[in-house]
Amino acid sequence: MPPFTVTILGSSSALPTLTRFPTSQVVNLNERLYLIDCGEGTQVQLRRFGIKAGKINHIFISHLHGDHIFGLPGLISTMALGGKKGELHIYSHSELRMMMEQLMKFINEFDDFKVVYHPLNFRTRAVIFEDSKLVIESFPLKHRIPCCGFLFREKKRELHLRGDLMEYLKIPIKERVAIKNGADYLHSDGNIIPNADLTFPPDPVRSYAFCTDTVPRKQIIPIISKVDLLYHEATFCDNLRDLALKTYHTTSKQAAELAAEAEVKKLIIGHFSSRYKSVSPLVDEARSVFPDTFPANDGERFDV
Amino acid sequence: MPPFTVTILGSSSALPTLTRFPTSQVVNLNERLYLIDCGEGTQVQLRRFGIKAGKINHIFISHLHGDHIFGLPGLISTMALGGKKGELHIYSHSELRMMMEQLMKFINEFDDFKVVYHPLNFRTRAVIFEDSKLVIESFPLKHRIPCCGFLFREKKRELHLRGDLMEYLKIPIKERVAIKNGADYLHSDGNIIPNADLTFPPDPVRSYAFCTDTVPRKQIIPIISKVDLLYHEATFCDNLRDLALKTYHTTSKQAAELAAEAEVKKLIIGHFSSRYKSVSPLVDEARSVFPDTFPANDGERFDV
Numbered sequence: 001m002p003p004f005t006v007t008i009l010g011s012s013s014a015l016p017t018l019t020r021f022p023t024s025q026v027v028n029l030n031e032r033l034y035l036i037d038c039g040e041g042t043q044v045q046l047r048r049f050g051i052k053a054g055k056i057n058h059i060f061i062s063h064l065h066g067d068h069i070f071g072l073p074g075l076i077s078t079m080a081l082g083g084k085k086g087e088l089h090i091y092s093h094s095e096l097r098m099m100m101e102q103l104m105k106f107i108n109e110f111d112d113f114k115v116v117y118h119p120l121n122f123r124t125r126a127v128i129f130e131d132s133k134l135v136i137e138s139f140p141l142k143h144r145i146p147c148c149g150f151l152f153r154e155k156k157r158e159l160h161l162r163g164d165l166m167e168y169l170k171i172p173i174k175e176r177v178a179i180k181n182g183a184d185y186l187h188s189d190g191n192i193i194p195n196a197d198l199t200f201p202p203d204p205v206r207s208y209a210f211c212t213d214t215v216p217r218k219q220i221i222p223i224i225s226k227v228d229l230l231y232h233e234a235t236f237c238d239n240l241r242d243l244a245l246k247t248y249h250t251t252s253k254q255a256a257e258l259a260a261e262a263e264v265k266k267l268i269i270g271h272f273s274s275r276y277k278s279v280s281p282l283v284d285e286a287r288s289v290f291p292d293t294f295p296a297n298d299g300e301r302f303d304v
Numbered sequence: 305m306p307p308f309t310v311t312i313l314g315s316s317s318a319l320p321t322l323t324r325f326p327t328s329q330v331v332n333l334n335e336r337l338y339l340i341d342c343g344e345g346t347q348v349q350l351r352r353f354g355i356k357a358g359k360i361n362h363i364f365i366s367h368l369h370g371d372h373i374f375g376l377p378g379l380i381s382t383m384a385l386g387g388k389k390g391e392l393h394i395y396s397h398s399e400l401r402m403m404m405e406q407l408m409k410f411i412n413e414f415d416d417f418k419v420v421y422h423p424l425n426f427r428t429r430a431v432i433f434e435d436s437k438l439v440i441e442s443f444p445l446k447h448r449i450p451c452c453g454f455l456f457r458e459k460k461r462e463l464h465l466r467g468d469l470m471e472y473l474k475i476p477i478k479e480r481v482a483i484k485n486g487a488d489y490l491h492s493d494g495n496i497i498p499n500a501d502l503t504f505p506p507d508p509v510r511s512y513a514f515c516t517d518t519v520p521r522k523q524i525i526p527i528i529s530k531v532d533l534l535y536h537e538a539t540f541c542d543n544l545r546d547l548a549l550k551t552y553h554t555t556s557k558q559a560a561e562l563a564a565e566a567e568v569k570k571l572i573i574g575h576f577s578s579r580y581k582s583v584s585p586l587v588d589e590a591r592s593v594f595p596d597t598f599p600a601n602d603g604e605r606f607d608v
Contacts, residue, residue: 015385016348016378040378041345044320066381066410074320074344074374081319095409102406105399106370 001203002030002133004154004304006229008270009045010037011296013235013249014067015274020298021045022067023212023271025231026056027152029134035059036150036210042071043078049299054084058129060136061092062212063147069096073103080110087114091128091138093146094119122146125223139223141214143248149211151223152304157202165198208304209264212271215245216254221262229304230259231296234269237281252282256289270296305507306334306437308458308608310533312574313349314341315600317539317553318371319578324602325349326371327516327575329535330360331456333438339363340454340514346375347382353603358388362433364440365396366516367451373400377407384414391418395432395442397450398423426450429527443527445518447552453515455527456608461506469502512608513568516575519549520558525566533608534568535600537575541585556586560593574600 005028010021022039026046033056035042046053053075062068072090079088090096097117120128120138129136133155138148158180166176171185179185185193209224212233224230234252236244244251250258252269259267267290272279279295286293294302309332314325326343330350337360339346350357357379366372376394383392394400401421408419424432424442433440437459442452462484470480475489483489489497513528516537528534538556540548548555554562556573563571571594576583583599590597598606 015382016351018348018352021348022378040375041348044322044325044345047320048322064410066377066407069410070374070378070381070407071344073370074326077370077374078319099406099410102403103370103374106368106373106403 001206004029004206004208005301006208006231006268006304007049007051007301008268008296008298009042009049010039011270011272011298012067013233013271013273014065016041016067017274020272020274022070023062024068024071025210026051027208029152029154031055032133033057034136034152037062037068037212038071038075039067040070040074043075045298046075053079054082057086057088059088059090059092060128060138060150061090061096062141062149062210063143063145064093064096064099065143065145065213068213069099072096072100073107076100076104076115077107079113080107084110084113087116089116089118089129091118091120093122120148122148137223139220141211141220142217143213143215147213149209149214149220149223151227152208152210154205154207156205159195159199159202162198162200169193171198206304213248214250215248216250216258218258218261221258224258224262224264226263226265228265229268229302230262230264230266231268231270232258233271234282234286235271235273237276237285252285253289256286256293259286259290259293265292266302267293268296268302269293272296305510308333308510308512309605310512310535310572310608311353311355311605312572312600312602313346313353314343315574315576315602316371317537317575317577318369320345320371321578324576324578326374327366328372328375329514330355331512333456333458335359336437337361338440338456341366341372341516342375342379343371344374344378347379349602350379357383358386361390361392363392363394363396364432364442364454365394365400366445366453366514367447367449368397368400368403369447369449369517372517373403376400376404377411380404380408380419381411383417384411388414388417391420393420393422393433395422395424397426424452426452441527443524445515445524446521447517447519451517453513453518453524453527455531456512456514458509458511460509463499463503463506466502466504473497475502510608517552518554519552520554520562522562522565525562528562528566528568530567530569532569533572533606534563534566534570535572535574536562538573538586538590539575539577541580541589556589557593560590560597563590563594563597569596570606571597572600572606573597576600 009024012020235249238253313328316324539553542557
């Protein structure tokens, strides 16, 4: 199967610390890179973890709080200095564009690539990106300002051909393409050979859901149901549940409860309040509800 | 003498590296902190080097290129979260205000402190800040966009009283204040005792000049003449003199020549192009002209 990974670039909440930058992640599906959120210092983290900024062509912004966007101008400036070509697509609230166009005045002119803005809809689930391998959807979260999560889902894969039968029956190449996509085969002797006899099942499709800056939200459960990997914010421990609610955040226990109810395979928690010098209490609390919980740490890479 | 130091927070040019953030420095005069420029990640560097962001009340911005300003929104956001009170004064090109006011929409509301913008004049030398201890002037540099340097100069200090004579002559406290400021003393016997007999000379005043993002500019020599410490950009070695000129920067040799001609006491060079994995060639080149040259390194502190 092609690699499908998530690298954590920043795992703190609004206040960065010496070991945790503000929110940013890179999703890598088969060497195509997708950036989620872009807190201050994202370009430095990319460099630190050996990821080429210029290879990123799509950036997804969950919401317009500073700790999720203040790395954008520097990143784009560095892309321009690095000679990036083509288009950079940014998916975000429509207001980002105005801010960025103000800021672009302070970056050296660049002509070789173009920034294309795609406004997100924060009221309903929607497909926002699609290519031959991947579908990305946004879905509403609930924070102090419009905010959404992102669901990365591989597309249904082709069936695997049974090579022995292809040879034996001398099936032509163009027929094989149809069989990979599910067609039966009409043999020259008039018999129809069912697809199931000619193929093995496709690799399973993998999925990653990213949910940050939100109150715990039952409505997302059908959307994130059974994903291979769920990132959910867990800003506070559950003894600060009132503060979490007041600031529209989630506690570690609440994140784990969502993961359990959605029957996801693995949970990453992050967006930790800087009050936690160690995140062990947050991890322990989540694991007591959902054992397959792991903390986001800057530089760490998770397989989806 | 009260401490007067400069701490380097960032020493790279436009592209940050793993060891060099973009331009920013903190000047500390007797525990009052003045920030010069604010590249992306300045707030992280402050934290790394143990400097409290909340203690900064004055920020001086040389020019509006991204690598000198993109740390401002995050820094201000962090100040707000840290409960800063009072006023934060920013001295910059007038256009910064518009950009910042756009960005402030993306920061949590804060009421406890106010940002006050002071537009700079980029055509002539001008006093832009003054208190009982310090005068700060701006002066024009020459870059692709309006840009200025900053001169930090201690104010003339009080004379030191000769304690022995104060006691012997029983000079009252209020007269002593006048003597510290240069007055002679009229003794009760009718004799005038000249100030020079009653005092020792004051401590020398110290001065620091900051010059970045500029072609080498002879016009600044009278302004930076004999300063104790000069920071001058040296983006390239002299074999790239044409590139330096084209991009409105200075070579290491040219920076050293300015330092020598202005008879400064010590030179710091910085704003290094990321092409230099080691800055030794830049330092060696400058030292061949001006021996008391030191490289800016992130986290390093220089006494003025």
